[in-house]
Amino acid sequence: MIFTLDDEGPVALVRWHDGENRINEDSLAALHALLDELAARSGPLALVLTGEGKFFSNGLDLERYGSDWPSLVAILPELHRVVARLLLFPAYTVGALNGHTFAGGALLSCALDYRVMRADRGFWCMNEVDIGLPLDEKLASILLNRLPRATALEVMLTGRRYAGPDAQRAGIVEEVAPGEELVARAVAVAAAQAGKDRAVVAAHKRVVFRDVTTTLGFPPGV
Secondary structure, eight states: OOEEEEEETTEEEEEEOSTTTOBSHHHHHHHHHHHHHHHTOOSSOEEEEEOBTTEEEOOBOHHHHTTOHHHHHHHHHHHHHHHHHHHTOSSEEEEEEOSEEETHHHHHHHTSSEEEEESSSOOEEOOHHHHTOOOOHHHHHHHHHHSOHHHHHHHHHHOOOBOHHHHHHTTSOSEEEOGGGHHHHHHHHHHHHTTSOHHHHHHHHHHHTHHHHHHTTOOTTO
8 A cells, every 4th residue: 555544543644655655646546535535534633644764755756657748747637636635634734754855745745734854864855947847837836825935936946955954944844853753743733733623624724725726726615
């Protein structure tokens, strides 16, 4: 399985364990299935998403698609939809960024309500400017909505790699934690919000993220 799901009380702990955790049709379909399952739950809930080993996610599966650009472009709407669903997910969401969080993986992290990054290993980076793969308006809107504008511009124009403390100072993540404490800290943050009224959380997300999810092609209610 690409993802495993464990319940830590009201916190759904989702681990992505597929090597570099690349984004492709398989991982996107598995994420959709998980979100369907979790959104259907009733009662207190919060979500933690983390990776395994050196990677949170190393972005789009360029090795799989190679020079088959039509196939790569064809999965972008599903990436847009996953990001929109995470932004609007009817419960609090936390990312435990355990390792490298690159490109599409960095965009996924931006869709979460709160991010805890490992302090001593791994980089957060949007490297499209280095690999010749420009962001479209939809993907750029995620960065411009979820990051401080100066940071979003630096991220997009320079491809800078941010270690945990630098990412926190830049407003990319809310906090950092030692590797051995990372997941426990993310679960604690999530657990503190799991008892909130989920209908209100969902309503507020629809207001806050209406513009970006509409740009992505998946406005609230779609």
